[in-house]
Amino acid sequence: MKRSRLNRSLQVFWYLALLFLYAPLAIVVTFSFNSTNTYAKFSGFSLRWYEKLLENEIILNAFYNSAVLAITSSALATVFGTALGYGIYRYRHLQLGWLIWIIYLPIVMPDIVYGISQMTFFVGVHQLTGFLQPDLGTMIIAHISFQVPFVALLIYSRLVQMDPLLFEATQDLYARPWQRAWYFVLPTLRAALISAFFLSFTLSIDDFVISFFTAGPESTTLPIFIWSAIKKGITPEINAISTLLIVTVFTAAAISFAIQRARPAQSRSSQ
Amino acid sequence: MSERVAQGFSIRREWGRTTHLLGTIGPGVIWIVLFLVLPSLYLISVAFMTNGPYGLPQMPLTLQSFRELAGFGFLGWSPGNLYTLLRSFWQTLIATGLVILIAYPLAYYISTQPSNRRALMLLIVVVPSWTNQVIRTFGWMNLMAPDTPLSDTAAVFGLIPPQLGLFPSSFAVIVGLVYNFLPFMVLPLYAAFEKMDHDIVAAANDLYATPVRVFRHAVLPQTLPGLMAGTVLVSIPAFGMYVIPELLGGGKSMMLGNLVARQFAEASNWPLGAAAALIMILATLGGLLILRRIGRKLGGGKEVVL
Numbered sequence: 001m002k003r004s005r006l007n008r009s010l011q012v013f014w015y016l017a018l019l020f021l022y023a024p025l026a027i028v029v030t031f032s033f034n035s036t037n038t039y040a041k042f043s044g045f046s047l048r049w050y051e052k053l054l055e056n057e058i059i060l061n062a063f064y065n066s067a068v069l070a071i072t073s074s075a076l077a078t079v080f081g082t083a084l085g086y087g088i089y090r091y092r093h094l095q096l097g098w099l100i101w102i103i104y105l106p107i108v109m110p111d112i113v114y115g116i117s118q119m120t121f122f123v124g125v126h127q128l129t130g131f132l133q134p135d136l137g138t139m140i141i142a143h144i145s146f147q148v149p150f151v152a153l154l155i156y157s158r159l160v161q162m163d164p165l166l167f168e169a170t171q172d173l174y175a176r177p178w179q180r181a182w183y184f185v186l187p188t189l190r191a192a193l194i195s196a197f198f199l200s201f202t203l204s205i206d207d208f209v210i211s212f213f214t215a216g217p218e219s220t221t222l223p224i225f226i227w228s229a230i231k232k233g234i235t236p237e238i239n240a241i242s243t244l245l246i247v248t249v250f251t252a253a254a255i256s257f258a259i260q261r262a263r264p265a266q267s268r269s270s271q
Numbered sequence: 272m273s274e275r276v277a278q279g280f281s282i283r284r285e286w287g288r289t290t291h292l293l294g295t296i297g298p299g300v301i302w303i304v305l306f307l308v309l310p311s312l313y314l315i316s317v318a319f320m321t322n323g324p325y326g327l328p329q330m331p332l333t334l335q336s337f338r339e340l341a342g343f344g345f346l347g348w349s350p351g352n353l354y355t356l357l358r359s360f361w362q363t364l365i366a367t368g369l370v371i372l373i374a375y376p377l378a379y380y381i382s383t384q385p386s387n388r389r390a391l392m393l394l395i396v397v398v399p400s401w402t403n404q405v406i407r408t409f410g411w412m413n414l415m416a417p418d419t420p421l422s423d424t425a426a427v428f429g430l431i432p433p434q435l436g437l438f439p440s441s442f443a444v445i446v447g448l449v450y451n452f453l454p455f456m457v458l459p460l461y462a463a464f465e466k467m468d469h470d471i472v473a474a475a476n477d478l479y480a481t482p483v484r485v486f487r488h489a490v491l492p493q494t495l496p497g498l499m500a501g502t503v504l505v506s507i508p509a510f511g512m513y514v515i516p517e518l519l520g521g522g523k524s525m526m527l528g529n530l531v532a533r534q535f536a537e538a539s540n541w542p543l544g545a546a547a548a549l550i551m552i553l554a555t556l557g558g559l560l561i562l563r564r565i566g567r568k569l570g571g572g573k574e575v576v577l
Contacts, residue, residue: 013376083298099300104562152299253394
């Protein structure tokens, strides 16, 4: 009796929390279909703000930059991070504690410190050598640096769950390191690799502060465009761009969830 | 087993292992050292440099920027920067407290659900935090703008003058912070609840302990590691927040992150900005220390614990 009342109120609390979590996104999505540019009330369904997006070359360019940034950095970070996570796993008996510190650094460091340290560094190197002028390239570098640790930790946690005897089996069969990597480790990690890529992708799309401080004048991304539009005075087009970004992230989340769901089922049937 | 045998086998084997070690962790570590550790060290050194023309740092090393950060400027002492620092602390403190209050029932509720539903529920909690921070904060700007149900309700209760919005204000900043960091508390707390021994709670209930005492003696000790990990994950980034106070707060709700950014943009005083950033770096390292200590405790002395 007492227990069920507790459960009942927890359930109510859960739905209130969902309202809290999704209301800000819902209002943005709803008003992206508003036919007038008022925020006070919804005056009718229309796609005019989406049509306006397609006519705006700055926005299309920002969309292109965002896509290049997210895809390039995620691909490279997945490669580096997977090798790193695998290395940490293989050599976990060595004293690599300091390495974990370095890996946790970008996860815990405030974005603003991160972005500004990147900016001062890039500007300094550019003054000295002429390389690393702030543009899409520096943004890709900065994004990879914060994606690699997340990928490494994800791959590491997946490897830890694996049966260590399998590794010894490859060794007993005299597999060379590259053979082991190609025929055993990578196929085993396929699901983890895909979710690592999607995780990196969402981290990149989600980032604003680091992009903002490492961007050059020619490399405006969608979040940077939205930021300056908000600062200048709000236009309803922001709702439409934001909705597109929200949909992208939700799709990526759904895909990575479906993959992770599918994995245990597969391993069960193969045993 | 065979690993250990191989270890003692031959020098050639040893050499192959070293290249293998460098080949796997090498690129990632070099990348992070080159593009993350080095820039951070450079930023720290900038804090001790002189502010040159155009705000770029120059050579004679000095503590001038720390004096400026403490409020000593050309026009004598002013408390502005210290207020910003204090405000960063208390806004972070309140937001973290609220996040804990909301996250506890949520994490517990999720942990009581059938196991096939939990992953989805966690995803539902986490996904909003994957969308861009600027967009989420923009959503709150819309919700708290003048003439919206929230603002009108607040005006009816006399909390704000009518026709005004709920932002810019410290209240709005705290709501934004709570919204932003809730998932970072729910996840570690959920992990703690999942491992919790429910028999202890049941025993406390059977002994007619009051709910407060059940929580205090049966639930809290068991979820403490999760609570502490969550507190670190929430409070450190919240302390360094930039976007939320910039959009939802005015000049009177500015936090340390805005002070830092301002020195690199309008004010053009890199050493001062770097000095303020150094305080955040120190807070970050302190948080890492705590996190590592928790990890040690949980992992029984093993190295890697997430």
